[in-house]
Amino acid sequence: MIYEINNLGFTYPQTDRSILNDVSLTLAEGSILSILGPNGAGKSTLLNCMVGLLTPTCGEIKLFGQDLGTMTFREIAQVVGYVQQVHTPAYGYTVLHFVTMGRAPRIPMFGRPGEADKKAAWDALEVLEITHLAHKSYTEISGGEMQKAVIARAMVQEPKVILFDEPTAHLDSGNQLRVLNIIRDMAERGYSVVMTTHNPDHALLLGGEVAVLSRDGHLQTGPVNEIITEQLLLEIYNTRLCLIPVPELLRVACLPPRLDQGGQGSQGRMKALRLVKPVARERID
Amino acid sequence: MPSKWLVLSINIFLLAALAICVVWSLCVGKYPITPLESLQILYANIFGLAAPTDQMAENVVMGLRLPRIMAAVVIGAALSMSGATYQGIFKNPLVSPDFLGVSSGACIGAAIAILMALSGTGIQIFAFCGGLLAVTITVAIPRLLKSDSNIMLVLSGIIVGGLMASLLGLLKYIADPETQLASIVYWQMGSLSYVNLPTLGSVLPAIIISTIVILSMSWWIDVISLGERDAQTLGVNVRWTRNVAILCSTLLTASAVCVAGTIGWLGLVIPHFARMLVGPENTRLLPAAALVGGIFLLVVDTAARTVGSSELPLSILTGIIGAPFFAWLLYRRRMNLH
Numbered sequence: 054m055i056y057e058i059n060n061l062g063f064t065y066p067q068t069d070r071s072i073l074n075d076v077s078l079t080l081a082e083g084s085i086l087s088i089l090g091p092n093g094a095g096k097s098t099l100l101n102c103m104v105g106l107l108t109p110t111c112g113e114i115k116l117f118g119q120d121l122g123t124m125t126f127r128e129i130a131q132v133v134g135y136v137q138q139v140h141t142p143a144y145g146y147t148v149l150h151f152v153t154m155g156r157a158p159r160i161p162m163f164g165r166p167g168e169a170d171k172k173a174a175w176d177a178l179e180v181l182e183i184t185h186l187a188h189k190s191y192t193e194i195s196g197g198e199m200q201k202a203v204i205a206r207a208m209v210q211e212p213k214v215i216l217f218d219e220p221t222a223h224l225d226s227g228n229q230l231r232v233l234n235i236i237r238d239m240a241e242r243g244y245s246v247v248m249t250t251h252n253p254d255h256a257l258l259l260g261g262e263v264a265v266l267s268r269d270g271h272l273q274t275g276p277v278n279e280i281i282t283e284q285l286l287l288e289i290y291n292t293r294l295c296l297i298p299v300p301e302l303l304r305v306a307c308l309p310p311r312l313d314q315g316g317q318g319s320q321g322r323m324k325a326l327r328l329v330k331p332v333a334r335e336r337i338d
Numbered sequence: 339m340p341s342k343w344l345v346l347s348i349n350i351f352l353l354a355a356l357a358i359c360v361v362w363s364l365c366v367g368k369y370p371i372t373p374l375e376s377l378q379i380l381y382a383n384i385f386g387l388a389a390p391t392d393q394m395a396e397n398v399v400m401g402l403r404l405p406r407i408m409a410a411v412v413i414g415a416a417l418s419m420s421g422a423t424y425q426g427i428f429k430n431p432l433v434s435p436d437f438l439g440v441s442s443g444a445c446i447g448a449a450i451a452i453l454m455a456l457s458g459t460g461i462q463i464f465a466f467c468g469g470l471l472a473v474t475i476t477v478a479i480p481r482l483l484k485s486d487s488n489i490m491l492v493l494s495g496i497i498v499g500g501l502m503a504s505l506l507g508l509l510k511y512i513a514d515p516e517t518q519l520a521s522i523v524y525w526q527m528g529s530l531s532y533v534n535l536p537t538l539g540s541v542l543p544a545i546i547i548s549t550i551v552i553l554s555m556s557w558w559i560d561v562i563s564l565g566e567r568d569a570q571t572l573g574v575n576v577r578w579t580r581n582v583a584i585l586c587s588t589l590l591t592a593s594a595v596c597v598a599g600t601i602g603w604l605g606l607v608i609p610h611f612a613r614m615l616v617g618p619e620n621t622r623l624l625p626a627a628a629l630v631g632g633i634f635l636l637v638v639d640t641a642a643r644t645v646g647s648s649e650l651p652l653s654i655l656t657g658i659i660g661a662p663f664f665a666w667l668l669y670r671r672r673m674n675l676h
Binding site: 128163 | 426429430431554555557558560561563564565567568569570571572573574575576579613617618619621
């Protein structure tokens with residue numbers, strides 16, 4: 054077992070609202086886990102607890118049998134890679150330099166990355182097919198490219214498990230699918246993968262296990278095709294979502310029904326939208 | 339991003355420029371000396387030979403100008419490295435060595451020593467303690483509020499800086515306008531005119547040790563500059579690393595301030611300029627910033643003692659050059675982003 058989480062609870066200080074409630078979870082080696090839940094249910098909080106950024110209010114997290122609270126950030130970083138939501142750093146380091154920083158947990162304090170570390174970073178760039186960005190400034194590449202760079206950085210940590218916090222947020226459809234493909238590849242390469250997502254269809258695409266956080270912070274887990282039902286989706290998102298087998302795609306897709314019909318407001322909005330002529334936007338980058 | 343070889347050649351070029359500036363600074367002044375003569379004097383003194391020229395020239399070069407040049411280069415380098423380090427660990431390019439309250443704290447210390455009619459050494463010790471005390475308060479406020487964030491530290495720096503400025507105002511108000519006030523003001527504006535070798539020697543160990551530590555952790559400053567959470571998930575003990583870096587850059591600033599008074603702008607502007615030359619990676623930036631800072635302060639100080647009939651305080655010149663230069667840098671940066 055990589056992770057064994059028992060009866061975890063988390064309450065942000067100075068508030069009474071508990072985010073996580075009696076959450077239990079195990080993660081076996083080589084498995085894929087998608088975490089679903091409504092906004093504010095605590096998906097990111099759970100991931101932050103799993104890497105030690107937040108200390109749970111109660112319960113225990115064991116990483117390879119060791120209590121997470123007794124581990125240093127360095128020890129955690131040697132086995133857990135964390136792909137957080139992309140943000141732009143203050144300085145425009147090159148993508149290669151940025152990815153090389155993933156070697157930090159394996160470089161002695163006061164040391165510097167050597168040739169082997171740079172090689173590892175370059176290999177990760179090759180796996181993600183972004184070697185052409187190596188010498189570009191990280192602040193000047195697109196969101197999808199940044200996401201790939203962050204994933205490459207997690208790879209060079211050589212972790213056993215990689216946690217993705219909403220890896221598809223802020224990406225266009227093409228990049229969303231590319232990132233999901235990368236995540237599936239990572240699982241095939243032997244990494245365990247945990248991903249939070251707002252899109253239940255992504256959990257269906259990825260397969261594996263799914264964990265659903267409810268509004269009151271409870272968690273239920275199981276295989277994707279057993280756990281995800283229309284009833285459950287209605288409970289999570291307070292709205293109707295349909296699970297439709299699509300023979301052409303050889304899979305079940307999670308799709309929304311047609312938008313509300315007949316409302317004067319929405320029709321007016323549609324008319325207004327049609328009136329707006331598409332204007333070619335100038336590129337601002 | 340410049341290649342490895344380009345960075346190397348930039349550094350060689352900077353070293354050459356520094357050497358030329360040193361010789362130039364040895365020659366100019368109220369007692370002009372030819373470059374050849376000054377090199378002969380240097381050569382003779384380094385190898386213990388009898389100086390081929392007159393005693394007066396030798397006294398001027400070895401006794402007055404060389405110590406001052408060394409101080410200018412060391413202090414310029416120290417302030418620039420300290421600024422670059424602060425900018426890295428607070429992932430904020432607008433941070434300068436003054437902002438943790440180091441400079442204002444050192445000023446208070448010096449002003450108190452001046453009011454107590456202490457000598458040069460006394461003023462330095464008080465300045466050093468004042469600087470360290472101010473930083474301690476700045477670092478303690480977020481700790482008391484149980485916050486570990488950078489923004490809290492920056493705000494705390496503003497609080498301490500403001501408090502120190504008021505206290506300094508009070509000290510100036512009660513100072514004797516005939517003698518002490520001028521001395522405090524002069525100190526506040528920075529000057530190298532009273533520097534001699536023993537003074538420089540007394541702060542040199544702190545500067546050398548801090549420089550070695552900062553240079554050896556320069557790659558880790560890059561990691562921390564990604565942000566606390568990123569650095570922590572990359573296994574960095576952020577609090578420890580950041581505190582070591584703050585301690586070292588504070589030592590650099592305090593050492594510089596207690597020799598030369600407060601010199602504005604340098605620690606803010608020079609790292610930006612060096613970043614433009616060699617890129618943002620601290621492993622390259624810190625040595626380049628040190629060289630550029632050394633050259634810059636040497637040129638400014640030489641100008642301060644040669645332009646006009648009496649010496650100009652350094653902060654006046656660094657401000658007049660630094661502020662427009664910074665505006666130009668911002669303008670250029672904006673152009674590059676589009």
